[in-house]
Amino acid sequence: MTVNSDTKIKSELERFGLSEKSARVYFAVLELGGAYPSRIAEKAHLSRSTVYKLLLDLSVKGLVNEIDKDGKIFYQIERPGRLLHYAKSRKDTADEQYERIKNIMPEIEGLYSLTPNKPKIRYFENLEGIMSIFEDHVNVKKPYEMVGFANTEKLESFMAPKFLKWYVKTKAQKRITTRGILPDTSLNKSYNERLYANIKKEFQLNDLRYIPENEFPLNGEITIYGEDKVSIINFSDSQAVGIIIEDKAIHDMMARVFELSWKGAVTKNR
Numbered sequence: 001m002t003v004n005s006d007t008k009i010k011s012e013l014e015r016f017g018l019s020e021k022s023a024r025v026y027f028a029v030l031e032l033g034g035a036y037p038s039r040i041a042e043k044a045h046l047s048r049s050t051v052y053k054l055l056l057d058l059s060v061k062g063l064v065n066e067i068d069k070d071g072k073i074f075y076q077i078e079r080p081g082r083l084l085h086y087a088k089s090r091k092d093t094a095d096e097q098y099e100r101i102k103n104i105m106p107e108i109e110g111l112y113s114l115t116p117n118k119p120k121i122r123y124f125e126n127l128e129g130i131m132s133i134f135e136d137h138v139n140v141k142k143p144y145e146m147v148g149f150a151n152t153e154k155l156e157s158f159m160a161p162k163f164l165k166w167y168v169k170t171k172a173q174k175r176i177t178t179r180g181i182l183p184d185t186s187l188n189k190s191y192n193e194r195l196y197a198n199i200k201k202e203f204q205l206n207d208l209r210y211i212p213e214n215e216f217p218l219n220g221e222i223t224i225y226g227e228d229k230v231s232i233i234n235f236s237d238s239q240a241v242g243i244i245i246e247d248k249a250i251h252d253m254m255a256r257v258f259e260l261s262w263k264g265a266v267t268k269n270r
Contacts, residue, residue: 016083017090021046025054026077029064034076061086119247126240130158133231133242134167140226143175147258150180150221152191154235168195178206181258181265183213209265224254 013023021044028043029035035043041051055075058064062082067074124132137146156164171178182188192206220234220242228251233242245251 016087019054021050022054022058025051026058026063029055029075030077034067034074036072036074040075119245119250121246122244124242124244127158130233130235130240130242131163133233133244134159134163136229136244137223137225137231138167138170138174138176140174140176143177144226145177145179146171146223146225147179147255147262148181148221148223148225149218149258149261150223151183151188151218151235152195153183153185153187154219155221156187158235158240164195172196179258179262180206180208181261182208182210183216183218184210184266185213209262209267211261211265222254224251224258227251230254 009027013026018026024044024046025040028040032039032043037048037051037055040055041048044051046054055064059066059075063078063086064075065078067076124130182191188208189210192208196206219236220232223231223233225231228246228248230245230247230251231242232245234240
């Protein structure tokens with residue numbers, strides 16, 4: 001056999017399910033036409049103790065057989081068809097395991113749905129879906145501080161003015177305060193004056209800071225809100241998408257990222 005042929009056979013034996021060392025031992029026995037363990041170890045470049053274990057495993061699999069020669073164990077390859085038989089038995093076992101798992105999947109899914117402490121993720125598309133995310137921001141029973149990163153210029157071009165007015169008014173009514181980090185465009189800087197113009201001064205609860213638009217362009221927003229939620233929205237012209245992640249650990253981690261960014265952002269008048 002050629003070197004390329006040898007390499008191909010060893011490689012296929014590994015893909016077939018043998019370990020790299022088992023493939024080397026099997027191939028050594030095949031090349032030698034049968035041998036004692038010491039000779040097989042020499043041919044496979046492995047220790048005798050390792051080869052003894054691997055030969056026993058190959059024998060159990062039915063891929064080699066043991067012959068008693070003058071009180072010593074001599075190993076030979078079983079007929080090559082045994083490889084196909086072993087491969088088919090592995091396939092049959094895998095198929096049987098697949099069917100068993102498939103049959104109990106409803107029970108597993110049911111138990112998984114009851115598992116605590118796993119993030120709950122909801123996915124939304126298009127205008128109606130994005131509106132649902134904003135409605136969730138204000139669907140609360142008690143005041144809280146909302147923080148996040150946003151491009152209100154993109155928001156205003158995407159969302160209907162009537163809906164934005166309702167959103168702002170509802171935030172004010174529910175005493176939801178906001179700290180936000182925005183790109184430093186003129187429209188973003190005048191966001192409070194424009195959208196909160198009809199809100200009483202004591203309810204104008206937005207505190208905004210700014211970052212250079214050319215260094216930190218935003219085409220959407222990340223909002224950390226409630227006690228355990230984070231929403232991420234992409235205001236794409238082709239297809240707007242958003243998600244809500246409901247998980248206390250992720251909420252708190254994102255809140256810490258915001259606080260770090262807040263320290264580096266600037267106020268409008270600086």
